Structures are given as structure tokens and as C-alpha cells.
Amino acid sequence: MFENIKSVVKAAGDIMLKAHNIQNGIESKEGRANFVTKYDVEVQNYLFQELHKLYPSATFIGEEEEQKGNVPGEYCFIIDPIDGTTNFIFDYKHSAISVGMLHDGQIVAGVVYNPYLNELFYAEKGKGSYLNDRPLHMKNLQLRDGIVGFGTCPYYREKADETFFIARKLYDRALDLRRSGSAALDICYVAANRFVLYYELLLSPWDYAAASLILTEAGGSISTLDKNELTFTAGCSVIAATPSAHEEYFQL
Ligand code: IPD
Ligand code: CA
Numbered sequence: 445m446f447e448n449i450k451s452v453v454k455a456a457g458d459i460m461l462k463a464h465n466i467q468n469g470i471e472s473k474e475g476r477a478n479f480v481t482k483y484d485v486e487v488q489n490y491l492f493q494e495l496h497k498l499y500p501s502a503t504f505i506g507e508e509e510e511q512k513g514n515v516p517g518e519y520c521f522i523i524d525p526i527d528g529t530t531n532f533i534f535d536y537k538h539s540a541i542s543v544g545m546l547h548d549g550q551i552v553a554g555v556v557y558n559p560y561l562n563e564l565f566y567a568e569k570g571k572g573s574y575l576n577d578r579p580l581h582m583k584n585l586q587l588r589d590g591i592v593g594f595g596t597c598p599y600y601r602e603k604a605d606e607t608f609f610i611a612r613k614l615y616d617r618a619l620d621l622r623r624s625g626s627a628a629l630d631i632c633y634v635a636a637n638r639f640v641l642y643y644e645l646l647l648s649p650w651d652y653a654a655a656s657l658i659l660t661e662a663g664g665s666i667s668t669l670d671k672n673e674l675t676f677t678a679g680c681s682v683i684a685a686t687p688s689a690h691e692e693y694f695q696l
């Protein structure tokens with residue numbers, strides 16, 4: 445069944461690759477720089493329709509439509525149809541589809557797909573994580589050994605001072621900083637040893653649900669910035685890192 449979920453997500457990636465005239469028909473949502481394109485809606489509708497065929501009793505939480513069915517059911521999909529919409533609008537080619545599956549409130553499967561690079565990150569609970577067909581095993585690097593990624597909470601501008609204060613501290617410890625524009629890919633990049641740490645002060649469950657499992661199944665540590673567990677029914681802050689860099693952060 446998991447193979448089928450991966451196939452559905454890859455097929456949805458074609459909708460992003462074939463997108464044209466993206467700048468036409470953009471709508472603003474709540475908060476500055478918060479947009480939705482017709483493709484966000486199209487990808488989400490496609491995922492809802494195809495995943496419903498595979499799991500008729502599952503419920504859905506999607507960014508572009510709060511929920512379908514009585515959430516949370518035994519099985520519940522948490523979907524970000526396009527994570528990195530601002531990148532998508534400006535043809536930056538760094539965006540992903542994120543599909544997480546909860547079973548009784550616990551994340552048990554996750555798929556994050558970047559169609560531009562044809563990179564499919566996925567994990568099932570207890571079965572490890574993969575990038576395409578390659579198993580992901582994290583090296584336990586320290587901050588000084590790698591790049592730190594972060595998100596700027598563009599829809600919550602009041603978080604900017606704290607975000608950049610932390611960035612300044614981490615910049616002094618790490619090799620360099622990056623701001624990619626897709627939280628789901630940022631977390632997967634930690635799992636793939638491309639980043640040693642990623643943080644953002646406020647995200648929604650669809651940004652991190654799938655990627656959080658990919659990260660932990662690869663051997664990484666993830667929590668809120670208060671060192672609590674992530675929540676999947678409401679948003680929270682996120683720090684995803686190697687176990688060493690995660691500890692280091694809390695000693696800064
Ligand atoms: C956003 C991206 C961005 C992060 C924002 C998210 P969206 O998701 O993941 O990198 O900084 O906090 O909301 O709106 O493009 O799906
Ligand atoms: Ca998102």
C-alpha cells in the first residue's frame with residue numbers, strides 16, 4: 445500500500461512540472477506573503493481523490509482546505525500540496541509535495557517529493573528512511589561540521605527578531621547558513637546529511653509531519669524549540685538536527 449502512496453505523490457509532481465502561467469490566478473491568504481495558486485488546489489484535490497481510493501476510511505488535513513471527514517480518524521493524511529509556494533510562483537524550482545499519514549495520532553508514514561530534482565524522500569515507521577532507493581543514515585555531525593538551514597516564518601513577521609537572533613548565534617558555530625523556502629525539504633535535507641540543523645519558530649503540521657518521520661527514521665533528533673514533542677493537531681516551532689547538533693543548540 446505504501447508503494448501506491450509513493451506513486452500517487454510522484455504523479456502529483458507532474459502537475460507542478462507542467463504548471464504554466466503560475467502568476468495568473470494567485471490569491472492572497474491570511475498574513476503577508478501568503479499566497480495560494482490554482483496549482484496548490486489542483487495538487488491537493490488530486491491527492492485527496494487518489495489517496496481516498498487507497499484508504500476510503502481515512503480522513504484528510506490539507507493546507508488548502510482545513511479538513512475532510514472527522515479528524516483525526518484511525519488513519520489521517522496530513523498534506524501540504526506545495527511546500528514552498530513562494531518559490532513555485534517565482535520559478536525557483538525548490539518546492540515539494542508533502543504527505544504524512546497518522547495512525548491513531550502517531551505519524552507512521554511520510555513522503556516528501558521534489559519533482560524538479562526527482563528526489564523522493566520517504567519513510568515508514570520502524571523501516572528506515574530512503575531517498576529514491578538509497579537508505580538514509582545520518583552522520584552525527586556537530587554544528588561546526590556543516591550547514592544550518594532555517595525558515596523565516598514569513599506569515600508571522602513578529603517572529604523575525606528572534607529568528608535572526610538565533611541565526612546569528614548559529615552562524616558563529618556552523619560553516620554557513622541557508623534559507624531554502626521549503627520547510628519539508630529543509631528537514632529532509634538534515635536527514636540526508638546536507639544540513640546539520642534546521643529550525644523555524646512557527647510551522648503548521650503539514651509542513652513537518654511527513655519530514656519529521658523521515659528525519660527520525662534516518663537517526664535524527666526533532667523537537668520544538670522548547671524541547672517538547674511536535675504536535676500534529678496544531679502548529680509549533682521545529683528544530684531538526686543531528687543528535688549532537690540538537691544538544692549543542694540547547695547549550696548555546
Ligand atoms: C512555507 C515554507 C517556508 C516556511 C514557511 C512555510 P508554504 O510553506 O515551508 O519555507 O518558511 O513557514 O509556511 O506556505 O510554502 O506551503
Ligand atoms: Ca508549507
Ligand code: CA
Nearest residue numbers: 507524526527
Ligand atoms: Ca503549501
